[in-house]
Amino acid sequence: MDYDVAFPGLIVTRLLLAFAPLPDSLIHDHQLSTPLTSYPRLLEGLYLFRHGVDPYSGGLFRHSPLLLSLFSTALPLNRFTAALIWTASDAAAAWALVHTWRARQQVKGKTSRDSLIAAVYLLNPYILLPSLALSTSSFENTALLLSVMFAVQAQTSLSLLLLAIGTHLALTSWLYLPPLALLCLTTPVSYLASPRPLPFSSNEITRKLGTLATEYSAYLLALAGAATIVAGGVGWLDKTWGAVFTLPDLSPNVGLWWYFFTEMFDHFRPFFLMVFSIHLAVYPIPLVVKFQHDLLYAVYILTGILATFKPYPSIADAGLFVSMSVLFPETYQYLRTPFPTFLIHLHSSLLLPLFHHLWLGSGTGNANFFYASTLVWGIGMGLGVGDAVWAGLLTGIKGRFKNDADEQEWEITQE
């Protein structure tokens, strides 16, 4: 379908869904929003803020002070405006994804894949449901996708600013800095099939990355400064960013942290918190090194890894990984296990709400039921990420074969 028709059509559909009479339980759902992104907690923070109570003096509100000032002044939050704001955010993200695709194809105008890309984002249930639940993870995804779009359009400052905003909303996003900064400096065109080293000397890279990191830090500091002014102190730091390191709220989610630290012995808690936090930082550099020929692909893999391992993930993070896969059609034929991965995701998407209800709603199941389904979810995510890495690398190997006959004769494997 033509993009000019399809895109507005999708947004209208999305808006109609937002205004549909949805069950109230959606906004309380643990899979769709986490303590850091939950809508009722945002409302509570706004209420306290308006009534002169420091929202960061308690443990319920963990959103950024900038959201607080935005929604208490410029955009008053109610059911009607919320539907509009969240739809607009999703639309912006889909638009960014389409423009990222165009930049990658070096196309100025429309492409035949535009409508598909917008649809994959706007109709992805992993994106749609958290957004209908008014989870602020929608804003985090939008900030990241816009940052990626500006990066592939070589608008470095805007890209870094958007990444800083994304980082401000969810601290773990700072891990995107190495691939995104390098993406600003290199071409967005797919080099997956013909790997090549970075077209800079290592001195150049260090110097350029240093400049970009400084710029990014300046944006981040400016946002933090603004937040401190809004919050009237630095109390917000501990409650928002600090929560990522100390996991004070053990509400269940699809991730691997919550049950681990519910069951953790008290004297080992700090050690494992440190291990889990450092584990996240292990990935960006190797990914950048291995995918130095196509840094957008490194960003893509990183979304999958963070969606699996971050402290407070929701299915919106997984949705970002799934939707971004639409940018890399050249890798599809090399995926080893797309169908099993799909089935595991389907399986866990049914298990998660079911066992959540059995444990916390009807009280007929126990916590292990839900924990087991988060493990299944973790396996599904791990399988998807591993497969994406494999396919991305294999594209480069297979690209060297001249024709199909060659391909029949050779089996690619790892030493």
Added chain:
Amino acid sequence: MTTRVLYVLAIVFGLHLCCAAKTVEERFYEQLVLKPNHDGTVTSSFSFTTLIKDGRPRDPRTLGKEDESQHYTLFPLALGQILRDNAITELHLSLNAGKWDYLNWGYPEEDGVGTGAELWAWMAEGGPVTVDERWGNLRNALAGLFCASLGSLDEQRTTSPALTFQPEGDLPAFSSSHQLRHATLPSEHVCTENLTPFLKLLPCKSLSGIASLLNPHRLFDADWHGMGVHVRFLDHAGIEVRLSFQAVHNPVRYASDNRRDWSLRSLFDHTIEQSCPVASSSQIRVDLPRSTAAIITEPEPTARDDAVAVYDVRQLNGSLNVAMRWPDETSFEYPLGASSSPLAHMTVRRTLKGSDQYKGHLSVVITNHLMSELQTSYLETMPWLLQFYLHSLRVEHDGVSRDDLVSIVSYTPPVPHARPALLQTLLTLPPNSTLRLTMDVVKPFLRYTEHPPDAQRGWDLPPAVLMPLARDASAGGRVRRVYTPVLLVDLATPDFSMPYNVIIMSCTLIALIFGSVFNLLTRKFVAVSLRPPPPAQRVEHM
């Protein structure tokens, strides 16, 4: 010989000097108020008051130095030491069991009738030890003194609700201001092991006087029972310690013939055999019901009028067994239907709704029985085990939303694992009608080490405290505190047998994913020829 005489003389002289330096006048008063209720129960309120004339609370700034020596004859030394060591100005401790029924029993003699333990103290600031440290020392010392788990009244339960818990006495004019600390432990249960140390604080123990009625077998069998320790400072009198015990007995339950007649012997299984010699006054007051034909039999009261009969225990000849009979009644009929003149200004019902273990709904229904508008304060000191969504607070009156009837005076949000919430509000109750407050609540998820041994039972939540701002004429114009029953919240539990399994399984999954990604990123790709049969296997490095 002479040396020995001199020695004795020196001791006597020294003792004399010491006592002359510090003559403390102490007074002891005891009283028992017996009140038959219209539902057939009898409320008995014991109070034992010791007064140190012209005593003054310790200034916290002198805490580092040696305290002036204290000599007590009637005043309980164990309690006095705790008060001096922590420079407590005013202290209230209550340990209760049961639900106080305001509608049938009226207001209690002692306000603190919340289920479980409640401790609150006013302390002056300043000095080398902070208020919070002294509060910690105080609750630990009292826990030891009364054999109660007051040590658990830690910072996770401590608030400072100064609006509702105003000092009952005076605050001495130290240069620094006073601070309130308040904590409740609704799951604490009062029993014999608390009563024994309580009785030890009395000058006559339970050997004589009114205290000889304090028979644990009967007291802890009562429908409602609770003990209290109240210390206050009165500017023109001194330091007063009031030990109180309240019980609501149900004589109908004890009687074989279903009658509500009672006597001291039937209620306590004891009579008063002798008076306490050191008591300056020792009285039993019996409230005489007006509406029913009740008579008090043997012995004649010392004084009586239409409403009350007074017995002076000090003028005791032989044993005293106050008794009340309803001669015209063959069996007691429980009064059904609402009483024509309610004994309380209002009734409160607080419930936690919703079956989910992660969210719920708090509902407070307050009925004003007065024909005039009533202002009341409403206080929640909620541990972080239940967290309010204050933005969802709705007030409904006669089916109409009336958010203007509630005004939030102060709110301190809870901090998980650290601090309870404190919500102080003012409500306006329209005349003779019912007000409904509803609020969404969040039930948090606890670490597995934070759950009590019987985790599935749930957690007791402290009562809300309301304070109708209408003056109660019967209580000398004092403002009453009204406690709601406690709540039980069912929190989600993890599987307690799982720590090792979870560590193993989660770590395995993480290692698996990390390992596969690491493998792919680091290991070398090779192309292996599939053409059969190669003379020698050819491997091309990519």
